[in-house]
Amino acid sequence: xxxxxxxxxxxxxxxxxxxxxxxxxxxxxxxxxxxxxxxxxxxxxxxxxxxxxxxxxxxxxxxxxxxxxxxxxxxxxxxxxxxxxxxxxxxxxxxxxxxxxxxxxxxxxxxxxxxxxxxxxxxxxxxxxxxxxxxx
Amino acid sequence: xxxxxxxxxxxxxxxxxxxxxxxxxxxxxxxxxxxxxxxxxxxxxxxxxxxxxxxxxxxxxxxxxxxxxxxxxxxxxxxxxxxxxxxxxxxxxxxxxxxxxxxxxxxxxxxxxxxxxxxxxxxxxxxxxxxxxxxx
DNA sequence: GTACAAGTTGAAGTCAACTTCAAGTCAAGG
DNA sequence: CCTTGACTTGAAGTTGACTTCAACTTGTAC
Numbered sequence: 001x002x003x004x005x006x007x008x009x010x011x012x013x014x015x016x017x018x019x020x021x022x023x024x025x026x027x028x029x030x031x032x033x034x035x036x037x038x039x040x041x042x043x044x045x046x047x048x049x050x051x052x053x054x055x056x057x058x059x060x061x062x063x064x065x066x067x068x069x070x071x072x073x074x075x076x077x078x079x080x081x082x083x084x085x086x087x088x089x090x091x092x093x094x095x096x097x098x099x100x101x102x103x104x105x106x107x108x109x110x111x112x113x114x115x116x117x118x119x120x121x122x123x124x125x126x127x128x129x130x131x132x133x134x135x136x
Numbered sequence: 137x138x139x140x141x142x143x144x145x146x147x148x149x150x151x152x153x154x155x156x157x158x159x160x161x162x163x164x165x166x167x168x169x170x171x172x173x174x175x176x177x178x179x180x181x182x183x184x185x186x187x188x189x190x191x192x193x194x195x196x197x198x199x200x201x202x203x204x205x206x207x208x209x210x211x212x213x214x215x216x217x218x219x220x221x222x223x224x225x226x227x228x229x230x231x232x233x234x235x236x237x238x239x240x241x242x243x244x245x246x247x248x249x250x251x252x253x254x255x256x257x258x259x260x261x262x263x264x265x266x267x268x269x270x271x272x
Numbered sequence: 273g274t275a276c277a278a279g280t281t282g283a284a285g286t287c288a289a290c291t292t293c294a295a296g297t298c299a300a301g302g
Numbered sequence: 303c304c305t306t307g308a309c310t311t312g313a314a315g316t317t318g319a320c321t322t323c324a325a326c327t328t329g330t331a332c
Binding site: 043044047048050051052054055056065071072076077079080082083086087089090092093094095096097098100101103104105110111117120121123124125 | 179180183184186187188190191192201207208212213215216218219222223225226228229230231232233236237239240241246247253256257259260261
């Protein structure tokens with residue numbers, strides 16, 4: 001596939017594909033003349049990258065988790081650790097979703113008294129510290 | 137509380153707190169001399185902000201969901217819509233977590249044949265388009 | 273075989289979210 | 303009184319993730 005084809009299939013702009021290649025996140029399989037050719041597997045890699053980004057991972061982190069061919073890295077401990085991080089993020093997001101849904105439905109004038117909204121705040125607070133720790 | 141106290145309790149640097157205040161995400165309750173004083177409720181607001189960020193929301197989006205006092209916005213439709221977005225993100229993250237966990241445990245030389253890893257890729261791909269749409 | 277749409281490059285620009293800096297203010301301790 | 307250290311400001315700098323640009327090359331259609 002050429003770069004435009006990949007862009008069309010994935011929605012990822014050509015400029016981004018070149019950028020990812022420079023960064024080492026994806027690899028082209030040679031050139032036809034001067035133009036890059038991509039193997040179809042690159043579509044999966046791009047999906048994986050977008051998923052990783054949605055999970056709050058940086059491009060560098062994503063690169064460290066998946067080899068340039070899209071295979072998961074051999075560092076099983078890191079993979080499991082990232083899975084744990086994502087699981088804890090999921091917990092917090094579920095609290096957020098519930099809290100938002102409640103706020104959207106609840107006609108109470110103030111949510112300060114509302115146990116459901118309090119639960120959201122509690123869940124938010126508990127994760128906030130953990131996140132700051134990760135960044136250190 | 138003064139700014140240092142808030143920073144200590146939350147892990148959010150003072151510079152960030154000033155930045156958030158300028159942006160209108162949090163509000164101080166007056167000054168003692170030249171120094172900001174914060175109500176304890178700001179801790180909840182900060183937790184909420186961090187949670188929103190983890191869910192991939194921009195600071196502007198977060199500001200639009202919560203009034204400067206921390207109360208959820210009155211736009212119930214938007215709140216529900218954000219909850220929907222978060223739910224769909226959660227689905228993709230659960231696939232990611234499962235996939236990573238599998239990759240960490242599975243001794244197969246290549247995950248190309250592995251149905252479990254395929255499922256991760258499928259989930260990743262399906263969400264990738266949706267995300268690109270949101271950004272448009 | 274020539275026109276041109278679509279590719280190529282490196283460098284520079286943009287945007288969000290902060291951080292750092294220089295210069296100044298103030299409250300409290302010695 | 304005067305130093306010290308935590309706060310203040312606006313402006314400029316940083317980082318990650320891209321995008322845009324200018325100048326150039328190429329494959330394909332006519």
